[in-house]
Amino acid sequence: MLEHVPTHLKHAYNLYDRTEKLGIENTCNHAHKVLTVDVDGNCMLCGCDAWLPISVANILELDSIDAVWQTSTAKLLQQDIDAKKYTWCSVDSCGIKKMNQIKDRYFLSINVDEGCNLACPSCRIQKINYTSGSQYESRLRIANHLVDLINKFDKPCEIMMSGNGDPFASLIYRPLLLNMEPKDNIQIRMLTNALMLKKVMPKTKIKESIRHLDISIDAGDKETYERLRLGGKWEVLLDNLDYVKQEFDCEVTLKFVLQRDNIDSVENFVELVERYGFRGNIMPLEDWGTMKNFSDHSVMNPAHPMNAKANKLLDKFRDNGRLFFHSI
Numbered sequence: 435m436l437e438h439v440p441t442h443l444k445h446a447y448n449l450y451d452r453t454e455k456l457g458i459e460n461t462c463n464h465a466h467k468v469l470t471v472d473v474d475g476n477c478m479l480c481g482c483d484a485w486l487p488i489s490v491a492n493i494l495e496l497d498s499i500d501a502v503w504q505t506s507t508a509k510l511l512q513q514d515i516d517a518k519k520y521t522w523c524s525v526d527s528c529g530i531k532k533m534n535q536i537k538d539r540y541f542l543s544i545n546v547d548e549g550c551n552l553a554c555p556s557c558r559i560q561k562i563n564y565t566s567g568s569q570y571e572s573r574l575r576i577a578n579h580l581v582d583l584i585n586k587f588d589k590p591c592e593i594m595m596s597g598n599g600d601p602f603a604s605l606i607y608r609p610l611l612l613n614m615e616p617k618d619n620i621q622i623r624m625l626t627n628a629l630m631l632k633k634v635m636p637k638t639k640i641k642e643s644i645r646h647l648d649i650s651i652d653a654g655d656k657e658t659y660e661r662l663r664l665g666g667k668w669e670v671l672l673d674n675l676d677y678v679k680q681e682f683d684c685e686v687t688l689k690f691v692l693q694r695d696n697i698d699s700v701e702n703f704v705e706l707v708e709r710y711g712f713r714g715n716i717m718p719l720e721d722w723g724t725m726k727n728f729s730d731h732s733v734m735n736p737a738h739p740m741n742a743k744a745n746k747l748l749d750k751f752r753d754n755g756r757l758f759f760h761s762i
């Protein structure tokens with residue numbers, strides 16, 4: 435299978451055991467229902483490409499979305515997973531040991547560009563934004579091709595944009611926003627910093643198909659926000675949150691990645707969530723290799739000097755019905 439592992443996923447491939455597992459009784463249908471597309475058009479069959487880092491095709495070679503689950507590599511993965519061997523799966527991370535992993539709808543996760551209007555230190559060392567050149571052109575081709583495939587896909591499908599770049603800021607995502615014409619079978623989940631939402635959304639035809647709007651803010655006050663979300667302006671965020679409140683009839687979640695530099699902003703974050711009547715999601719910081727001294731920032735690590743403070747703070751909000759916590 436190594437020949438099907440994209441170069442940027444080789445590290446992830448080697449992080450986990452890629453041999454047959456024993457004793458897992460739970461079922462997973464993701465290899466029949468899920469497609470994750472990356473910046474090179476690689477197609478992975480798991481919601482997280484690092485968990486099953488095997489590309490079954492390049493999206494540019496396919497003339498329908500359905501075709502991705504029919505390739506010979508897809509069939510191999512499906513047979514292995516249907517037999518509950520989970521040979522190439524990251525079973526300690528994906529949740530299969532705890533429960534069945536079943537999708538009723540098809541699920542398409544689009545991660546075709548990491549371009550963003552922000553340069554958050556937790557995520558990247560410098561701003562990334564392709565606006566011309568060969569990289570830009572090749573990614574744009576992938577985005578345009580995806581639009582064609584999505585517009586003719588007629589099965590029930592949830593589309594998620596995006597786990598890497600910002601779908602409203604990146605010019606590579608723009609054709610997906612402007613040219614997608616979702617029918618009733620399509621539901622969309624957007625993950626965005628929301629700073630360009632008000633500007634771009636009125637030009638699209640996707641608004642009514644958005645069922646979930648996840649807005650990452652990682653702060654509850656201006657000073658913390660502008661320090662952690664480098665390039666972002668608090669007033670612009672609030673203006674966009676007002677727009678969302680007025681214009682959207684969908685589930686809105688404000689997201690907060692907990693770290694040393696925003697721990698004192700949690701209470702304000704919760705107030706903001708309550709003021710808008712949205713949901714709030716607090717998650718731990720992960721090591722994405724961009725912070726030189728990650729362990730200094732990772733307050734959810736039991737060895738961190740601020741870990742007790744972090745836990746006490748979170749315990750205060752555990753019963754708050756608007757909030758939910760991931761791995762915390």
Ligand SMILES: C[S@@+](CC[C@H](N)C(=O)[O-])C[C@H]1O[C@@H](n2cnc3c(N)ncnc32)[C@H](O)[C@@H]1O
Nearest residue numbers: 556557597598599600625626627650691719720
């Ligand atoms: C990389 S961004 C991409 C989508 C979009 N640009 C946005 O800001 O939501 C996705 C999410 O990752 C979070 N994030 C950034 N650095 C992280 C880290 N080191 N560990 C975990 N999450 C992180 C962001 O706060 C955001 O919620």
